[in-house]
Structure formats: structure tokens, C-alpha cells
Amino acid sequence: MKLLMGGVCGPGGSKQLETGKWRSSTPVVDQGCCTRCGVCYQFCPDSCISITEQGAQINLFYCKGCMICVHECPKKALRMEDQA
Amino acid sequence: MMTGKVAIMEGSRAVAEAIRACQPDVISAYPISPQTHIVEYLASYVASGKLQSKYIRADSEFSAASILAGASAAGARTYTASSSQGLLLMTEVIFNIASTRLPVVLTTVNRAVSAPITIQPDHQDSMTLRDPGIIQIHVESIQEAYDTHIQAFRIAEDKEIMLPIMVCMDGWILSHSFEVVTMLPDDEISAFVGNFKPEQRLDIKKPLTYGAYADEDRLMEYRYTLMVAQQKAKGKIEEIATEFRQTFGRCSGGLIDSYRCEDADILFMAMGSLVSTIRVVVDEMRNEGHKVGLVKVRSYRPFPTEAIRLSCQNAKAIAVIDKSISINIGGILATEVKSAYYHQPKRPRIISFLAGLGGKEVNRLSLRQMHAQSLQICKQDVWIDEPIFVGLNKDIL
Numbered sequence: 269m270k271l272l273m274g275g276v277c278g279p280g281g282s283k284q285l286e287t288g289k290w291r292s293s294t295p296v297v298d299q300g301c302c303t304r305c306g307v308c309y310q311f312c313p314d315s316c317i318s319i320t321e322q323g324a325q326i327n328l329f330y331c332k333g334c335m336i337c338v339h340e341c342p343k344k345a346l347r348m349e350d351q352a
Numbered sequence: 353m354m355t356g357k358v359a360i361m362e363g364s365r366a367v368a369e370a371i372r373a374c375q376p377d378v379i380s381a382y383p384i385s386p387q388t389h390i391v392e393y394l395a396s397y398v399a400s401g402k403l404q405s406k407y408i409r410a411d412s413e414f415s416a417a418s419i420l421a422g423a424s425a426a427g428a429r430t431y432t433a434s435s436s437q438g439l440l441l442m443t444e445v446i447f448n449i450a451s452t453r454l455p456v457v458l459t460t461v462n463r464a465v466s467a468p469i470t471i472q473p474d475h476q477d478s479m480t481l482r483d484p485g486i487i488q489i490h491v492e493s494i495q496e497a498y499d500t501h502i503q504a505f506r507i508a509e510d511k512e513i514m515l516p517i518m519v520c521m522d523g524w525i526l527s528h529s530f531e532v533v534t535m536l537p538d539d540e541i542s543a544f545v546g547n548f549k550p551e552q553r554l555d556i557k558k559p560l561t562y563g564a565y566a567d568e569d570r571l572m573e574y575r576y577t578l579m580v581a582q583q584k585a586k587g588k589i590e591e592i593a594t595e596f597r598q599t600f601g602r603c604s605g606g607l608i609d610s611y612r613c614e615d616a617d618i619l620f621m622a623m624g625s626l627v628s629t630i631r632v633v634v635d636e637m638r639n640e641g642h643k644v645g646l647v648k649v650r651s652y653r654p655f656p657t658e659a660i661r662l663s664c665q666n667a668k669a670i671a672v673i674d675k676s677i678s679i680n681i682g683g684i685l686a687t688e689v690k691s692a693y694y695h696q697p698k699r700p701r702i703i704s705f706l707a708g709l710g711g712k713e714v715n716r717l718s719l720r721q722m723h724a725q726s727l728q729i730c731k732q733d734v735w736i737d738e739p740i741f742v743g744l745n746k747d748i749l
Contacts, residue, residue, distance in 0.1 A: 272552065274574075275452055275562075279559040281561045281564050282565070
């Protein structure tokens with residue numbers, strides 16, 4: 269994408285910003301343990317967790333790997349794995 | 353033919369009159385000596401209806417600059433003025449304004465920087481803003497300050513440039529003294545300056561994000577575009593000076609001004625009001641048979657490397673007089689002039705003089721002494737790295 273003058277970008281620019289690139293380790297959900305309580309969803313500072321029928325789903329395009337979800341999960345259903 | 357009305361006028365008033373005629377949409381400022389008279393005049397013009405600008409009093413220079421960043425992004429023609437600590441308080445915002453390509457016009461009424469606190473004039477404030485990308489032009493006289501502000505809006509708002517511009521004038525020496533000024537009719541100034549028509553701006557109907565985040569994939573790219581814009585500004589500054597001359601019949605503007613340089617062995621190089629003192633000394637010394645000349649640097653950013661090389665190529669030495677200091681290196685202008693010559697096969701000696709710091713007097717006698725020292729250095733065939741402090745009182749050290 270060509271740069272606009274002065275660091276200006278069109279609307280919705282932050283949607284295209286892949287903050288997932290910043291991550292050095294990745295949260296993994298143990299769906300067997302997940303009770304879909306939604307605590308991780310509430311605490312995620314990037315709002316990149318959604319709760320589905322199958323359990324918590326993490327959008328890795330935006331997840332910065334801050335580990336707050338891992339820390340907050342009451343069932344310890346989340347763990348961090350090193351990036352490949 | 354020179355057009356206009358002749359008046360005896362204070363420097364600050366002349367600047368305020370030029371700004372009034374250029375009709376900025378938004379003015380925001382915080383008072384600081386010796387800038388105060390400019391913004392007082394502008395506030396009174398707004399209060400009396402002579403000027404239709406929105407005048408926003410700010411709680412600090414940081415706020416004033418921030419207000420103008422927003423106003424300029426929304427498509428307003430903007431103006432502010434400051435000095436010394438006030439300008440330094442704007443610094444963070446000026447980096448943003450320059451990189452966001454907002455053509456704010458700013459007058460720096462040059463004053464030394466604390467500590468010790470002083471209101472005396474030198475160039476430390478503006479020279480400290482060497483790197484953000486703001487255009488920096490130094491003027492020698494009140495007339496030149498008046499003319500340069502009119503050109504400043506054209507340079508800054510040009511669609512290929514779109515950079516903030518700082519017009520620097522020595523505090524007190526220019527801001528508070530009176531000189532004969534030839535004023536131009538308002539309608540002719542309006543016609544010359546035109547309207548500000550940005551190609552992009554904050555608009556609810558066509559949303560844009562200003563101040564967006566950039567990672568390692570694009571920050572350097574933005575810095576590169578600033579380099580390109582500054583380089584283009586060199587041509588634009590000359591072009592607008594030519595148009596000004598053709599329109600109003602007087603020479604004012606450009607990157608540098610050289611005076612009696614033709615066969616000069618020793619050249620003085622300086623910026624600001626000191627240049628007019630040097631002109632007198634050059635005339636006196638020429639009458640006495642000395643081959644001496646003067647190069648006035650008007651545009652410090654963009655730095656006129658090519659023009660300096662051309663005008664100084666036959667000199668034996670350039671005595672560069674800095675009214676500011678980069679601690680540990682010395683003269684800032686001198687350092688850049690040295691850099692401009694490094695790759696040249698033929699280099700004059702570049703002698704760095706630090707003078708006028710904190711308002712210390714630089715007069716005809718001290719200029720003659722600098723000339724004599726420069727001749728001596730040439731005669732001894734030595735190259736001196738260290739700056740020479742002019743008038744340093746060693747008795748109190």
C-alpha cells in the first residue's frame with residue numbers, strides 16, 4: 269500500500285495492523301478444560317478473544333501475547349507456547 | 353519599481369502587519385519575551401475586527417503548537433510565534449507537525465536558552481530545532497522579516513513542500529527596534545499569498561486517520577519523504593523569491609545572499625541581524641584594500657550546500673560566525689559548512705567563531721579581529737578544529 273503524505277491513513281487503518289507480529293509466544297486453549305465463562309474475553313486488552321460453542325477462540329492476527337488471559341483463566345485452560 | 357507605503361515601524365509590528373495581511377484562519381500563542389509584541393498586535397487586530405482570525409490563547413507553548421497542529425490538519429492557515437524556552441517547549445509538537453506535513457508558520461524571535469536565565473538574543477533556540485524537518489529562515493532586517501513572512505506561507509503551503517516554516521529574527525535587535533519598512537497593499541499580498549488548499553485534511557465526510565501508528569516498515573520511509581520535501585524546498589524558496597521580486601519590485605528572499613565575494617580571500621558567513629554589521633565592515637575594509645566578502649545564510653533548513661560551495665569556491669578562508677553552540681562540538685553552522693566542503697577537491701579553511709552568545713556584543717572591532725585572526729591562520733598554514741570564542745572574559749573563569 270502506497271504511503272499517504274504525513275503518516276495519514278484512510279479510515280479503519282488499525283484494523284489492518286497485524287499486532288500479532290509483536291507476539292513472542294502464543295496462547296493455546298485447552299478446549300476440554302474451557303468452561304466458556306468469558307473471563308479471558310473480558311480481560312483481553314486487544315479484544316481478540318471470542319467465545320464460541322467450542323470454547324474460547326483467539327484471533328492471532330491481533331493477539332500480542334500479553335498472557336493476561338493465561339493469568340486470569342480460573343480453570344487454567346490457557347497456556348503459552350513458544351512461537352515456531 | 354518598488355511598490356508600497358513607507359513607514360517607520362517596530363520589527364514586531366511589521367511582522368504582525370505581514371501576518372494580518374496573510375489572514376491566517378487560526379492563531380494560537382503563549383506570550384514570552386521578546387516575542388510578546390507580535391502576538392499582542394495580532395490579538396488587538398482580532399479584537400478590533402481588523403483581522404478575522406480565530407485567536408486562541410493557550411496555557412503553554414506546547415498547547416499552542418498542538419492547537420495549531422489540529423487546526424492545520426483541518427485545513428486552516430495557521431500561525432504562531434515564540435522564543436527561547438517557549439520554542440523548546442513546542443519541540444515535541446514541531447516534530448509531529450513536520451512529519452505530519454502541516455504547514456504551520458512560526459516566527460522565532462531568537463533568544464538564548466536557560467540556564468542561566470536570560471532574555472538576551474542568540475540563536476540557541478532555533479538552532480536546537482535543526483532536525484525535525486521544519487524550514488528555518490533567518491532574516492537580517494525588519495524589511496526582510498516583513499517580506500519573508502509573506503513568502504513563508506507560500507513556501508510552507510506549496511503542495512510539493514507542505515512543511516512548517518520558522519522565520520527567525522533576532523530578539524530585541526530586530527523585534528523591538530524601529531526601521532523604515534515599505535509596506536505592501538493588503539490586496540496585493542492576498543493575491544500573492546493565495547488561499548491554503550490542502551490536498552488532504554480532516555473532514556467528517558471523508559474520514560482520515562491523522563497520527564496513525566507506524567512500525568519498522570514505514571517510519572524510515574516517512575523520514576525519507578521529509579528529506580525529499582526539504583530538498584524540493586530549496587528550489588521553491590528561490591522560485592518564490594523571484595516571483596516576489598517580479599511582483600513587488602524588490603529583492604528579498606532566496607537561500608543565501610553573497611556580498612562582495614568575487615575575489616575575496618576571507619569571507620564572513622553569518623545569519624540574522626549580525627549580517628548587517630558585517631556588511632558595514634566589509635565596505636570599510638574593501639575601501640582599505642582588503643579582499644573581504646560576506647555570505648549571508650538565510651535558509652538554514654534546507655541547508656544551501658550547493659549555493660555555499662558556489663559562492664565560496666575561491667576564498668582562502670571562511671570565517672563562520674555562530675550565535676549558538678553545540679556543546680562539545682562548537683559552532684553548528686560552521687560544522688555544517690565543513691561538512692558541505694568535505695568532498696570538494698578544493699576546500700577553503702573553515703574557521704569557527706562563537707560570538708554573540710547570550711547577547712554578548714559583536715561589533716565592527718570584533719569583526720575586524722576575526723578577520724585578522726583568519727588571515728593569520730591562513731598565513732601560518734594551519735587547520736584549526738576548535739571553535740574560537742570571541743570576547744571570552746577569561747578573567748572571571
